[in-house]
Amino acid sequence: MEKLPCETIVWDSLPAIRAAIAAEMVRCGLSQKMVAQILNMAPSAVSQYLSGKRGYRIVFSDEVTDAIADLARDLVSKxxxxxxxxxxxxxxxIRGGDSMCSACEPPEPVS
Structure with missing residues (x-):
């Protein structure tokens, strides 16, 4: 049976996104401890993301890379x-616009 979209997101996409955001925030000059506080994760998680021990390595499109860098800069600048x-x-x-997550869908118009 094929994985559910949410399984792929939890095991592949989210760790890669979080790793890329953390790495970009460190490149912007924040300490790993500060990145952990901002992203609400343990400093050890940030360390593992940066060392490649945690988070899958996905090759992002330029559009995704730019969106991650923009988000990281916005988090750094608060x-x-x-x-x-x-x-x-x-x-x-990352999923090519395929949103099966209700949180990502625009709200239904109210009649």
Missing amino acids: TVCDPRERICRICVM
Whole structure:
């Protein structure tokens, strides 16, 4: 049986996105400890993302790479405090616009 989209997201896409965001934030000059605080994860997780021990290595398109870099810069500059919506949009980009997640869908119009 083929994996459910959410399984692929949890095991492949999200770890890769989080690793790329963490790496970009460190490149922007933040410490691993500060990155961990901002992303609400353990410092050891950031360390493992940066060392390649955690998070799958996915080759992102230029569009996804740019979106990740923009999000990381916005987190560093504190113009974004909650990255969930942007991470969700990046995930949809990785899947080629195939959103099976209700959180990523626009709300239904109210009659």
